[in-house]
Amino acid sequence: MAEKYKPIAIFDSGFGGLTAVRELRRIDPTADILYLGDTARVPYGVKSADVIRRYADEAVAWLTKQHVAAIIVACGTVSSVALPSLKSSVPILGVVEPAARAAAKATRSGKIGVAATPATIRSGVYAPAIARYNADAEIISRACPLFVPIVESGRTAPNDPVAKVVVADQLSELKAAGADTLLLGCTHYPLLSDAISAYMGSEVTLINSGAEAALALSDLPLPDGGATRGGTLHCFVTDAPEDFNQYSEMFLGDLVPDSVNKIWLV
């Protein structure tokens, strides 16, 4: 009997990490995926490093108990603030390294903008990460605290009046600085890609950090050995599953979870 294939876990503070689920499904259609969104405590990005680390520890402990093969931390905030202190018996992959590498490769002018949550920007993690791949790159960072709320309110269309004014407000410095590459350091932000491109200009390359982490999974030596793979998607949330169903379509498109269940992390 073939060894039971272990699923890949994807963890986020809320729904944003579903953009990484979609990317992982695209590049590996038969991977089994277990998603955890800490929707009862979202957002993480406006909270302190201390609280973010505590929440992430609890989530990773729970995921490790589910016998997953690896954990992708799709949350930009957790990846920036808590990754080095997370403990698990399975490999943990964050978004910072893969996104930094992709941005360093993409830039032609050498000017890279980083748009992320206040906690991620405060952590200062991207400048040294990008410098490891491109020592001459100039990094301009900007916290965008209003992007998550407008995405979670479904205000993502490029002609939406709220999306337009908020995108212009939060990205004006990055545009003025002339960045040719914009690293979207939070998994919610790709939902605003159309609005962001409309403002920044279509010649600016957008880096989707959650998608880059999903792509980087192939760098990991994961045991697979002919095990059965079902292409399943089982989702767990800490708040009401009904709310999850309302949001998941926005993030997942036509990918439908096999199950959505509620758990308490504490």
Place this chain on the structure above:
Amino acid sequence: MAEKYKPIAIFDSGFGGLTAVRELRRIDPTADILYLGDTARVPYGVKSADVIRRYADEAVAWLTKQHVAAIIVACGTVSSVALPSLKSSVPILGVVEPAARAAAKATRSGKIGVAATPATIRSGVYAPAIARYNADAEIISRACPLFVPIVESGRTAPNDPVAKVVVADQLSELKAAGADTLLLGCTHYPLLSDAISAYMGSEVTLINSGAEAALALSDLPLPDGGATRGGTLHCFVTDAPEDFNQYSEMFLGDLVPDSVNKIWLV
């Protein structure tokens, strides 16, 4: 020796309840106040009733152990969703009844707008509460999920481009309906009073739910008996106290807390 005076507790999901602190201090300069803001899990207003009740239970249990005289639930979301199920040995006062009464009294046209969080609007608590004081009033309700994030980002000035577009967006139906009284059912919203008045028109009466709850405290028969009152303000938060200090001025004006300490509720 005089009996030790017990403080009045004011509880909110985050910083918004400090608007009630300011009002209570104004009407009772020597009241001792104990403030609790669950800043590690804010916001409550976009979460499910189940999660809101659990968080509120934990907060009220902690406050009851602090030997307070009464608890004002300044959080509109908790007041709407969880108040009947909260258990304490001391009186608990929410914002719904006091705010509904004030709005019912203030209206001349009989058209009352209610602006609050999604969870409060979903609870449907305001229509019957207002009807108890004014059976003929017409109630128009609107969830304003973006008000808390813009207040927490400090975007409250009436000429702020983000505040302007968000206020107009979230209140357009209430303005079109011709409400002459607007009940601000979340304690964050009074910080946007200037921007809201600029949009709705200065003839529209704004009802500050947290302030109404502070005023209603005088309805409660609280034992006082010549005890010493110090006019102190001790604050407790569940996330970093440093962040509290950054925000408290916006909400408290020149009122400075005697202490700010961090606690874990779980």
